[in-house]
Amino acid sequence: MKYIDEYRDGALARKLAGAIAAEIQPGRRYNIMEFCGGHTHAIARFGIEDLLPPEVRLIHGPGCPVCVLPVGRIDDAMAIAARPGVILCTYADLMRVPASNRRSLQSAKADGADIRMVYSVEDALTVAAENPAAQVVFFAIGFETTTPPTALALVRAKAEGLANFSVFCNHVLTPSAMEAILAQPQDGPDPVHVDAFVGPAHVSMVIGTRPYETFARDHHRPVVIAGFEPLDVMQAVLMLVRQINDGRHQVENEYSRAVVPEGNRKAQALMEQVLERRDSFEWRGLGALPDSALKIRDSFADFDAERRFEVPARSVPDPKSCECAAILRGQRRPEECKLFGTACTPESPIGSCMVSSEGACAAHWTFGRFRERRRA
Amino acid sequence: MSTGSRQGRVEMTHGGGGRAMARLVEELFVAAFDNDLLRRRDDQAQFAAPTGRMVMSTDSFVISPLFFPGGDIGSLAVHGTVNDVAMAGARPLYLSAAFILEEGFPLADLGRIVDSMAAASKEAGVPVVTGDTKVVERGKGDGVFITTAGVGMVPDGVEIGGDRARPGDAVLISGTIGDHGMTILSLRESLGFETGLRSDSAALHGLVADMVASVPGLRCLRDPTRGGLAATMNEIAGLSGVGMMLDEAAIPVRAEVRAACELLGLDPLHVANEGKLVAICPPENADRLLAAMRAHPLGAQAAIIGRVTDDPHHFVQMETAFGGRRIVDWLNGEQLPRIC
Ligand code: SF4
Numbered sequence: 001m002k003y004i005d006e007y008r009d010g011a012l013a014r015k016l017a018g019a020i021a022a023e024i025q026p027g028r029r030y031n032i033m034e035f036c037g038g039h040t041h042a043i044a045r046f047g048i049e050d051l052l053p054p055e056v057r058l059i060h061g062p063g064c065p066v067c068v069l070p071v072g073r074i075d076d077a078m079a080i081a082a083r084p085g086v087i088l089c090t091y092a093d094l095m096r097v098p099a100s101n102r103r104s105l106q107s108a109k110a111d112g113a114d115i116r117m118v119y120s121v122e123d124a125l126t127v128a129a130e131n132p133a134a135q136v137v138f139f140a141i142g143f144e145t146t147t148p149p150t151a152l153a154l155v156r157a158k159a160e161g162l163a164n165f166s167v168f169c170n171h172v173l174t175p176s177a178m179e180a181i182l183a184q185p186q187d188g189p190d191p192v193h194v195d196a197f198v199g200p201a202h203v204s205m206v207i208g209t210r211p212y213e214t215f216a217r218d219h220h221r222p223v224v225i226a227g228f229e230p231l232d233v234m235q236a237v238l239m240l241v242r243q244i245n246d247g248r249h250q251v252e253n254e255y256s257r258a259v260v261p262e263g264n265r266k267a268q269a270l271m272e273q274v275l276e277r278r279d280s281f282e283w284r285g286l287g288a289l290p291d292s293a294l295k296i297r298d299s300f301a302d303f304d305a306e307r308r309f310e311v312p313a314r315s316v317p318d319p320k321s322c323e324c325a326a327i328l329r330g331q332r333r334p335e336e337c338k339l340f341g342t343a344c345t346p347e348s349p350i351g352s353c354m355v356s357s358e359g360a361c362a363a364h365w366t367f368g369r370f371r372e373r374r375r376a
Numbered sequence: 377m378s379t380g381s382r383q384g385r386v387e388m389t390h391g392g393g394g395r396a397m398a399r400l401v402e403e404l405f406v407a408a409f410d411n412d413l414l415r416r417r418d419d420q421a422q423f424a425a426p427t428g429r430m431v432m433s434t435d436s437f438v439i440s441p442l443f444f445p446g447g448d449i450g451s452l453a454v455h456g457t458v459n460d461v462a463m464a465g466a467r468p469l470y471l472s473a474a475f476i477l478e479e480g481f482p483l484a485d486l487g488r489i490v491d492s493m494a495a496a497s498k499e500a501g502v503p504v505v506t507g508d509t510k511v512v513e514r515g516k517g518d519g520v521f522i523t524t525a526g527v528g529m530v531p532d533g534v535e536i537g538g539d540r541a542r543p544g545d546a547v548l549i550s551g552t553i554g555d556h557g558m559t560i561l562s563l564r565e566s567l568g569f570e571t572g573l574r575s576d577s578a579a580l581h582g583l584v585a586d587m588v589a590s591v592p593g594l595r596c597l598r599d600p601t602r603g604g605l606a607a608t609m610n611e612i613a614g615l616s617g618v619g620m621m622l623d624e625a626a627i628p629v630r631a632e633v634r635a636a637c638e639l640l641g642l643d644p645l646h647v648a649n650e651g652k653l654v655a656i657c658p659p660e661n662a663d664r665l666l667a668a669m670r671a672h673p674l675g676a677q678a679a680i681i682g683r684v685t686d687d688p689h690h691f692v693q694m695e696t697a698f699g700g701r702r703i704v705d706w707l708n709g710e711q712l713p714r715i716c
Contacts, residue, residue: 010625013699047700230698346708357708367702370691 007229008046016234017051023241030056032240033330034198035178037064037358038228044367046230056237059192060363062177062285062328063200065142065170066093066356070284071318073170074099076311077139080168081105081113083309087131088115089124090139093356096349100316121153121167128157128165137305141170145202147294148267151274154300168305169296172281174203175211176292180283181330182219192330196240198233199225201255208263212251220249227255274300282315284352285328324351327360334361335372341365382487386477391511404487405473405507408494413470413505421470421505426529433460434525438714442489442519444559446575447650449522450493452716455579455650456601457524458500462581463597463653465536465588466528471497473524474508478517489520500579502526528581534588540595541616543686546662548655550583550669551576551677553605554633557647560715562636573632578651583672587655590668596656599649601716606645606704608654609692619687622694622704626681646707648715656684 024030034040040060043049049058062068078099081088088105095106095117109115114134118124121138128136140150150167157165184192199212204225212223222243226236236254243250253259274297281293296304306313318325322344323337334340334353344350346362353361381403389396406414413421437453447455454471461468473493477486497504504524530536555576562571580599588594596616600608605627609620629644637644651674657665662680669675682694692704 008698010697010699017699045696045702046698047696047702048698050700051698362708366705366708370689370693370701370703 007227007231009231012231013051013234016231016238020056020234020238020241021053023238023245024053024055025245028055030241030244031059031193031195032056032198032237033059033061033181033194033196034233035061035063035174036198036200036203037067037356038201039198039226039233040064040360040363041358042228042230042233044363047367048230048233049368051234052237056241059194059330060327060360061181061197061330062283063143063174064353064356064358064360065146065172066097067324067328067352067359068172068177068283068285069097069141069170069352070282071098071100071316072282072312072314074105075316076313077105077168078103078108079311080137080305080309081108081115083135085133086114086135086137086309087127088113088137088139089118089127090115091119091141092117094139094141096355097352098319098350121149125153125156125162125165128162132164134164135308136165137309138165138167139170140167143172143174143200143203144206147171147275148206148264148270151270154274154296154303155270157303158300163302166303166305166308167296169275169294171275171294172283173292173294174200174207175214176289177283177286178215180286180289180292182215182221184329190326190331194221194330195244196222196224198236198240199223199251201225201227201232201258204255204259204263206264206267209251209253209259209261210263216249216251222249222252224252225255225259227258283328284318285325319350322351324353324361327353334364335369337361341369382483384483386479386481386483386486386511388479388511388513390477391509397509401509404490405509408490409497409504409507411503411505413503423470423505428532429530430527431461431464431466431530432525432527433457434523435460436521436523437716438518438521439560439716440518440714441560441563442485444563444575445573446556446559447577448489448492449520450489450491451496452577452650453522453524454493454496454500454502455577456716457526458502458579458581459599459653461526461528462584463536463599464528464530465534465584465594465597466530467585468500468502468526468528468581471502471504471524471526472506473504473522475510476517476521477509477511478519479511479514481519486520496579500581502579531588533592534594536594536597538596538598538612538615541612541618541656541684542595542658543618543684544659545595545656545684546659546680547609547620547622547682547684548657548662548666548669549605549627549679549681550580550653550655550675552628552630552633553600553649553652554629554637554644554647556650557604557715558633558636561640561642565640571632571636573636576649576651578674580651580653580674583653583669583674586668586672587665591657591661591665593661594655594657594665597653599653601648601650603707604644604646604648605654606643606692607706609704610706612654612656613690613692616684617690619685619690620682620692621685622682622692624694625697626679628677628679645704650716659683
């Protein structure tokens with residue numbers, strides 16, 4: 001455990017906090033978006049905001065796979081699960097995401113649909129092998145981190161002729177979401193002002209640092225790729241504050257213990273072999289974004305649940321009064337939602353951001369909700 | 377004792393009320409738990425009631441796996457109920473035990489469980505004085521389920537309850553947290569490495585007696601079982617109408633437990649304990665209580681881990697070892713496997 005403790009050391013944290021405070025230029029604001037839900041979770045769990053000066057504002061980004069999936073895609077999964085003979089394999093978090101009409105995969109399961117919780121796509125392959133008479137569908141979600149395992153499972157299914165296995169593919173791409181964040185109005189009634197990004201840890205292990213160059217070069221936004229430990233986040237904030245002060249905008253790598261510039265070439269090739277970009281994909285909050293998600297290539301069409309089963313494929317608006325969309329865009333904070341902590345809690349979530357522990361609302365409810373009560 | 381009842385498997389006739397059942401009860405249960413009250417073979421145990429306040433508690437045990445490092449379902453069923461009784465500051469007197477056995481369960485395993493239960497009860501000095509056995513068809517149970525109940529007496533002058541915490545009070549824990557739950561989970565999740573974890577399952581009434589003797593003004597006692605320390609702190613905060621401020625750095629957690637938690641994405645604060653207690657006392661008694669706890673073998677690693685605060689929202693908060701602050705919430709709806 002030495003490895004972990006090293007990145008959670010309180011004395012080092014205080015030292016870094018001092019260094020950040022010393023860099024702050026009076027009157028200047030530092031609006032830093034942590035893209036990833038993993039960072040959002042760490043910030044809340046370790047109380048990192050308490051160690052930062054008030055000039056530094058952390059904005060939660062859209063990098064939570066469960067959160068960005070729109071209601072329509074959950075409805076599609078519900079439709080697949082409702083087919084006779086289908087076993088839908090899904091991550092536990094997805095079970096609780098509200099679908100249309102106050103339903104969810106959890107309620108569908110209670111009503112008799114065969115929905116099973118798995119920890120990975122390999123578990124789903126096992127379910128398929130053990131249930132040859134059933135159609136086993138894996139509900140695949142996630143950014144680039146979880147995509148290679150899905151691709152590998154498809155290669156294996158094809159090689160083994162696992163005819164009763166298919167994937168409902170919802171893999172999305174990090175750079176497209178960052179692009180969308182920056183394409184929003186910087187002024188007007190609901191401005192989203194992001195000065196810099198804390199870049200993802202695990203995603204970058206796969207894609208490397210190069211895809212972020214455009215944000216530095218073309219959008220003039222510093223990016224620091226950081227690990228998920230709290231000291232990683234503090235270090236990244238320090239590096240970003242220095243870049244902002246210096247007027248620099250570069251891609252820097254705080255997480256060099258795991259991330260190399262070109263990423264994991266083998267994983268990239270695997271994804272390329274099995275998956276290709278969709279023309280457009282709907283994100284919760286960010287809307288339909290071109291080239292922002294992956295679909296299964298024609299050569300693997302037999303294993304594509306969207307082709308094997310008919311799905312409604314409808315765009316469904318978010319629940320009324322739920323601010324998830326604005327939160328995922330960086331426009332609002334969880335506590336600004338009227339439903340936060342009243343109608344919407346992790347036990348009975350209304351929006352997706354209250355479901356996953358990486359979701360901004362769930363993280364804030366679970367770890368940080370004392371803050372505004374104190375302010376009130 | 378004949379070995380006949382320790383070979384073969386549980387059959388439906390073992391619960392049928394006939395000779396097979398009588399023999400099982402005689403050779404296995406009565407022989408192992410042996411005491412005067414049980415030997416009378418009545419449908420109930422009769423004993424003289426001392427005057428004063430009595431407490432009663434019951435608990436069911438459905439743990440899987442049945443055997444684990446540091447104990448088994450039998451010892452756990454004794455410790456769990458002894459502790460529930462003891463958390464009133466009471467001296468546990470008698471236990472009952474009811475078994476639901478699944479058809480086909482190996483009698484050798486049942487024998488091990490009953491022996492371990494008997495050993496735990498003897499060591500605790502709390503006899504099992506009445507019991508029951510039922511058998512369910514194969515597939516309708518999971519080997520063995522055990523329900524125990526216990527009665528005990530509260531010494532005069534001791535007033536302990538979850539609603540008695542007051543702002544300023546000290547919060548103490550008797551030792552490391554998360555040992556039991558992580559032991560069980562690591563057996564299930566095949567962590568892929570030797571964890572060396574052991575359940576902390578133990579009867580705490582001896583420790584409680586020492587604590588009550590040293591600080592009669594003790595306000596709250598709870599054993600943080602399911603839901604872990606986090607659930608216990610939230611329960612007390614709610615019942616007493618107060619807040620809590622914990623100090624993460626002061627909470628003892630074994631390195632192996634922390635490592636296993638990290639791997640499974642769990643918080644040690646949510647993980648079950650079966651041999652630990654949380655105590656709350658007036659601040660001026662905290663050092664005396666801590667010394668009394670540390671003097672007992674089951675409290676050797678006791679620590680003061682926080683204080684009770686005045687908080688209309690009844691938040692349980694924690695200063696993180698990292699230097700920030702956060703809420704310590706109940707576990708949110710996650711489905712954890714059967715751990716007790
Ligand atoms: S609190 Fe609930 S309803 Fe409000 S934005 Fe968050 S998830 Fe949506």
